[in-house]
Amino acid sequence: MIGVASVRVAIVLVSLALAGCAAYVPPPVTDRTPAPPPPPIDETPAPEALPPPVAPAPPPAPEPEPPRQDPATLALLGQSQRAVEAGNVDEAIAYVERALRMNGQDVELWLRLAELQLLAARPANAEQLAQRAIVMAGSRADWQRRGWLIVADAREARGDREEAERIRFQWRSYRG
């Protein structure tokens, strides 16, 4: 809980440091190596030349994670997990896609799909799916982080170890 609040503060500060970026997720498109988001914590340089930020009112008690997924989605995720454990990743993917057909806005399903594609040794598609989840994640830093870590793994799987490490370093202290 504290984690979420402090991350929010950190994000604000870091974002200020990078004043100029409108959104804090840089859109990687044509670039072959998309820049990961600004590091969320650690380096928190005091903003200069900008009016001191009015301490952002701490958000009301960080909303407890609602049991966000409905029983149908949970059932499919459960079946998907069992398929993974039985060594059938393609079947696991089929379950998640079935859930996506019912609720395509569910960011966690897209994240899960990306993870499974990675597990199925299809890192290129995994990375793209993760990017899509990151876009859909909006301001949810925990989902963003999960998405970027998938991107990092996908990069590594494709031999781009340097970029993978860079992304991981930037998200390393965040605990969602």
Next chain:
Amino acid sequence: MPRGDSPRRPRRTAQPRSRTARRRPARAKRPRSLAWRVFRALMLTGFVFGLIAAAAVAGYMRYLDTTITATFEGRRWSVPAVIYAQPLELFPGALLSMANVTRELNRLGYREATGTPPPGSYQRGDGSLDIHLRSFRFIEGPRESQRIRLRFRQGTLVDVSDPSGRAVPLIRLDPAAIGSFFPSHGEDRVVLAPDQVPPLLVETLKIIEDRNFDQHPGFDLAGIIRALWVNVRAGEIQQGGSTLTQQLVKSYYLDNRRTIERKVRELLMAIILDARFAKPDILNAYVNEIFLGQDGRRAVHGFGLGAQFYFNKPIDELGADEIATLVAVIRGPSFYNPYRHPERALARRDFVLDRMLESGLITATGHTAAKQQPLRVVRGARLGGMYYPAYMDLVRRRLDALYQDDDLTTSGLQIFTTLNPPVQESIEQAIAETLQDLEQSRKLPANTLQAAAVVTSIQTGEVLALAGGRVAGFDGFNRALNARRPIGSLVKPVIYLKALESGYNLTTILDDAPVNLTLNRQTWSPNNYDRRVYGPVPLVRALGNSLNLATVQLGLRLGVEEVADRLETLSGHRPANRFPSLLLGAEAMTPLEVAGMYGTLASGGFYMAPKAVVAVLDETGQPLSRHSIEVEQRIAPDVASTLVRAMEAAMRYGTGRSSRFARAGVAGKTGTTDDYRDSWFAGFDGVHLVVTWIGTDDNQPTQLSGATGALKVWDAIMTRLAVRPLHHPPSNTLRTVDYQSGLLADESCSEELVSVPVPWDAALQTHPGCGIYDRSLSERVREWMQRF
């Protein structure tokens, strides 16, 4: 009775000769008489001719043998690929009314029953529905038949439970079989394995069509005589003399000429078949082959398809009366057509039921009950409605890339597709109704307009429905896949996308000014739709009102080549036109390609090839291929989102404003080509992307613009699908501006407000008459921070 004739013929011709032979020696005792020599010469000649004839017959038999055996083997092992639609998912909270679910059940041939319903039936209660699901082999494995209870409240499925009352989180109906690939076009089968054929059907077939089937050698002399006797006594044709084997042969070659040669060939082939193959194999081939009726252009062959066609049920769910009806129809599918001649069909069915009772196949009680049933053939929910040739074209096209044609037609594949039958039905109805309305209101001759439509899921890129023309179920020219028509203003979002990527924003002022370009000594001077010139206009309005001049000015500045390349990355279609006219959509694309392009915008910048096939299983249920969701980012997310907002404004205040959903949170773009030859609309809400086209096949003017034609179809489709507003990723750069001027405004001074993302350091002017001032840089920073 030509069947009996031919084997006897050689004997008959031989007899007179032998008689002569016996008489001659008795009359003339002198040997070597002239008569004797003549006789010997005749004998010799006869022998030689006999040898030649025998050789010819043997050769002919051999030829027949090869032909019939190849045909039989070929058909027997041709278990075609069966194509399935998406199954309906049932889960608590699903927006499904009891009517929705029973409609789907009826489509699948489930019937309403009482008591303990058998598999394939349902029972309605007060706000609840008990279903006995059939077993089905899904992608993930088989599901046994099982009972479930659904409870509904106010148009929502609120609860799913099993017989013991335990909650079921999720279960699906079996998917609708929407077709199969079989070698000869226009034919379709539901092929039954021997163990799938109800014994009652087999026995009934024998007693009605071929009593001695198990004994005879392919033809049945006793049967012929009996049939003759029965028919003479009855004064009408009640029985035929052809064996099942002969009927099977006849059906293979579907030749109704009554020539002796054909009869002989049929008979010989029947004998060969009988000698070569086991009786059960022949019977099974018969069950899958026999002609049972005509469904429009499609011949209904085999009892599997026949059961579906006449009763909309799988064969194992037929009652005795229904089996009797099918067997009754064999004698003359057109004479005993249950739809056209119900009284004849009913009389013949009762005749069959009487024979079934006589032979002890049914009990007296069963007989009485069956006879009390009406014909029970169904219309409405027939195969006509389950036959989606346009969508099947797409499936075939996708599969052609993956499989050899032989694999598709012979190895009994199960192919799972993305077709959503209720959505498909919606677009078919919407097209039919709207085109009729348009023709009436515009005083156009009936049936002059044609149409196409594609519906995809913006999340998964799956094609949920596809219409290739205005007549549903008509297997003709597929306009959705094959009609390449100029896309007109549908191209404009590509140019504005290029602009946004080049540093423009939605409030940037463009110049809507006359254009005169000379190319190859020809002057090109495009006009706006209303032939007016608007001068300076903000980008959002230039796109929203589809201003040609502003767009051409912009496109020329950005570069036609660049726009053409961008179009290619968005749609996968490489434009042939590399001239400025491309900027106004002088480039032909198919509705499906347009769906690919707009899908990229609708999904936040991720291209997904429109997908139709989810998975293919082989005959043992093992996946041969799976086609999971593949995405590829082709537009930066914030740019995609900005463009979508502009297309939302186009619906609200621009060319889409006549839509009944103009203010419902949908985005879209109209397209009209020269002289109103093509009327296009591409639009989406939070769930569906729908592309519609109206035009004529001979490319005549339609009098319809994108807004007055294709948008009407789009509206009719969206009405049926229920609109769910677009969902925008959060943005901290939104400013409220006046649509007409692009200047900062609020409710006090503008009635056409749009929320547009603007770079945070851009200073905006205020709309005249608005008492608002743009915030200072520090105010903007503070406001922006407070979002966290």
